[in-house]
Amino acid sequence: MPRISEQNMTQEEFTTYIDKKMTEKEFGRQVEELARLSGWTYYHTWNSQNSVAGFPDYVFMKPPRIIYAELKSEKGKVTRAQEYMLLTLNQCNQTTYIWRPSDWNDIEAVSYTHLRAH
Numbered sequence: 001m002p003r004i005s006e007q008n009m010t011q012e013e014f015t016t017y018i019d020k021k022m023t024e025k026e027f028g029r030q031v032e033e034l035a036r037l038s039g040w041t042y043y044h045t046w047n048s049q050n051s052v053a054g055f056p057d058y059v060f061m062k063p064p065r066i067i068y069a070e071l072k073s074e075k076g077k078v079t080r081a082q083e084y085m086l087l088t089l090n091q092c093n094q095t096t097y098i099w100r101p102s103d104w105n106d107i108e109a110v111s112y113t114h115l116r117a118h
Contacts, residue, residue: 027071030104031071031107032044039062040062041062042060044059057070068086069099070082070086
């Protein structure tokens with residue numbers, strides 16, 4: 001299989017390629033690194049088999065802020081249980097997101113905006 005390098009593509013083409021190929025696990029590692037770099041503490045359930053269905057993948061905390069985020073690959077589907085849990089959290093005045101690799105610029109903006117917000 002030929003190796004694809006950023007040097008052979010425009011930034012937009014490379015980003016699109018990465019977005020489509022990135023797994024949810026790889027994406028999660030990227031988001032975790034951004035959280036560390038921007039001063040957020042986070043919780044992630046490693047194995048959700050015995051957890052309540054639909055609870056978001058991540059909880060990010062930077063007092064006084066708390067964010068619940070469900071991470072998906074570009075083609076990943078949000079389940080009804082996940083939609084219900086996010087809606088319920090929103091009804092409790094909590095901040096929730098569904099993030100995909102293509103949302104990276106927005107994720108960075110949220111991370112740094114919330115960082116400066118307090």
